[in-house]
Structures are given as C-alpha cells and as structure tokens.
Amino acid sequence: MPYEWVKSLPDVPEDGSDPVAELHLWPYRSLPRKGFVAFFAITSLFIALPLVAVIGSKVLWGLLPFIVLVMGLMWYMLERSYRDGDVIETLTLWPDRIHLLRRDQKGKTHTWECNIYWAKVSLYPTGGPVPNYVTLKGNSREVEIGAFLSEDERKELHSELVLALPRAARKQ
Template sequence: MPYKWTSPPEAPAQEMRLWPHQSLPARGFAAFILTTFTLILIPTMTLLGTVLLWGMLPFVLLAVGGVYFALQQNHKSRLIEEVLTLDKDMARLTHTTPKGEVKEWACNRYWATVNKYEKDGPMPQYVTLRGEGREVEIGAFLSEEERVELYDDLQRSLKR
C-alpha cells in the first residue's frame, strides 16, 4: 500500500505519508538497461567486422538512450509525496511536487470533511479534503481500489 500512518492511532498527532508506486528500484533499472542493450546487440553480432556494424551502432545506441531517458523521466515524475497531519485541532496536508514545489493546505479539524466523487471527478473514486473554503485532492496517484480504502481510512481518522 503506498500510504502509511507513521504514528499510532492513540497518539495526539497522527501523520500519514502517501507516495506513488515505486515498482522499479535502482538495481532493476540497471538490469533492464543492460538487458535491453544486450538483446538489441544480439542481431548485430552477425555484422561484426563489417562496415554495416558502424551504420547500425548509432541507432542501437539511440534506442538504448531513448529507453534510458524515458525511464529516468518516469522516475522523476514519481517523486511526489503527500503528508497529512492530524493533531487535536488542525488538519494539514503538504503536497510536494516532482519539481520540489511544496503546496500546503490547513484547516480546523472539526470542519474538515472527506469527499469521494465516484464518477464526477477527473478519475473514478476521486478523493478530496474540504475545509477553510478550499477543496484539495489527496492520493490522486493511487489506484482506484487504494483511493476507496484511503477514503474509508480518512473518514475514520477525522471522526476521532
């Protein structure tokens, strides 16, 4: 589950961290690039010692470089983090974008509400927090089932 309460439910302040799935660790990334390079080179082995190899090599390197660049961009876009803090009086949400920008939302916990838009939001099971005249999304990067579970979890936590 890509979210976790970092403090026990009986603590005076609860904190929840949310993050996108990290399905490709650094070792897996290196192995994938090496495997891709090797598999692309297998057909070019028959061209060893010929002038055609030098004609094919730039395209092989371009293909591997394209895969590397795409995976790096994907990794950078997964650097999102959201932290929801619920203390006795306040609810605070801090959203860090992949570029490092920090967006914050805070409101009195008594007035904070959790909303779930099953079909009307930008995605199915869209979860938002509302309070202080603003409505902010939470966990938009989670899967549909995880957003449903997040909604139920937030409902229970805000009622305490």
Template sequence: MPYEWIKPSGPDAPNAELHLWPYRSLLRRDFVVFISATVLLIVVPLLAVIGSPVLWGLLPFFIIAVAGIWYALQRSYKDGEILEELRIWPDRMSLDHIHPRHGTKSWEANPYWVHVKIDRKNERIVNYLTLKGANREVELGRFLSEDERASLHDDLTQRLRDLT
C-alpha cells in the same frame, strides 16, 4: 498500500500523520537487469555486422534507443518521488504535496470543518478523493489506485471522527 499512518512523538507533534507515495513496480536492481537485457537484445543482431561499415550506420540508432529508455525510466523514477504528508492536530490539519519538479504545495484548515469527499462517478478518475476546508478543495492521493483511494477515504473519515 502506498500509504501509512505514523504516530509522531514530541511536544508539538500532530495526533496523526499520514504519508502517501506512488507505487513502484520497477525497483532499482530491476532497472539494472532491464537495461542490461535491453542492451543485450539490441547488441545480438549487431554481431552479424561487426567489422563492416554497416555497424557504424546502425550504432547511433542503438545508442539513441538505449539512451531513450534510460531517460524515460529515470524520469519515471523522479516522478515517483512524489510525497504527500497529511498532519492532523486537534485545532488544525495540514497537507503538503511535495513534487520533485514542481516544488511543494501546502493547504491548511480546521479539521472540525474539513469534509472528506469521494466522487465515485467521476469521469476521469474513479473514486476521486478530495479534502474540502478553508474555502478550498484539494486533491488527495491522485497517484493511488481506485481501491486504494476508497480504502483511504474510509480510513481517513474514521480517523477524523476519532480525533475530533
């Protein structure tokens, strides 16, 4: 699961802490293998035109294709650095959504009044998970799969029940 509960220690440490992150299907070492295989597959047809002026006509397109794939994968990695941290104390609860390009967004409420809500019939996002408290509703685990959001809902509801 791309989330884990942490038991922090310290004088002002929360009772429970939850970290959520997006799933990574392509690891860094696999990225190198993928780019190498792509370059190899594009270079093989170019071997037939080595030494002719056609090579210079095709070479820019080869470079643009590899650079485009490289950029798209790097952007995907950057977007995958999203982190959500949910901390629960007896008297307050805070959620920090840390995005590498959009900065940090925070929310805080009293856990006694927080309502964990899941919308199983949402048209766009199945099992849409939100926290409602302090006159505001915030989304939790947008990047998780349907099953992971449902599991997180049950887990978080139980944790809040145990802590309050």
C-alpha cells in the same frame, strides 16, 4: 500500498504538541531503481548479442547509431517517468488541526491547513478528474488527496480518513 501511516493514533502525546497521526502518500512504482539497472543490463545484452555476428563489418557502423539512439531514448524516457513520479503528499493530524503538504514533480510545495473539527473528507465516485476522487474540505477550500492512487486504493484511503479524523480530534 503506496501510502502508509507513519505515526498511528494510539501513540498520542499528552501535551498535544506532536502530531497524533501522519500519513505519507506516493505514486506506485512498477519498476524500482534496482529493476531499472537490471532492465538496462539485460536489454543491452540482448541487443549486443546479435551484433557479435557483424563485428568488423560496415554493417556494425550502420546499426550502431540507431542502437545508441534507442538506448539513449529509452534511458531518457524512464528517467522522465521517475521525475514525473516524484510526488509525495504528507497529511498530518493534530488534535486541533489538519495539515496537508504536497510536493509535486518539479519540487514545488503546496500546503493546506484547517481546524480538524471543520475538515470533511469526500469521495466522488464519478465527476472528478479520476474515478473515486478523494478530497478534503475546510477553510472554504477543497483539495485533492491521493489522485495518483488506484481506484480501490482511493476507496480504502477515504474509509481510513473518515475514521482517523474524528479519532484524532477526540485525542485533545
């Protein structure tokens, strides 16, 4: 799952200064960095193998610019994909408040905070930008959470949040 509860609800401090629970969300990566290196090594090998037959001829120099262009473009597009996926959301629950921090791919941070008693979790099966759109509402503002998750993961996230918010509020 591309999200995890870093701090669970049973480990509640008595003074209420530390968060009761913390949830980290991030986009799914189908190709991790180690896979990226392996993919490029294998692709380079498969491209270089047929070039062995044309070493020493003018054909090699005709093909080489296109091969370099394709490999450079593939490198750039995969790096861009990694940069676009550098989104992380952190939801922190205290007995008296809830805080959402979102860092987008450009490094800009967006925050939302409200009293945990007034926070409401909503699931929109249709009508949102994505199916099973999950939002948090409070302080006269509605914010999305986990829009980059899959449909099933958003459903599961919604059910976990519906249970976690009241449990965190009762820990006071």
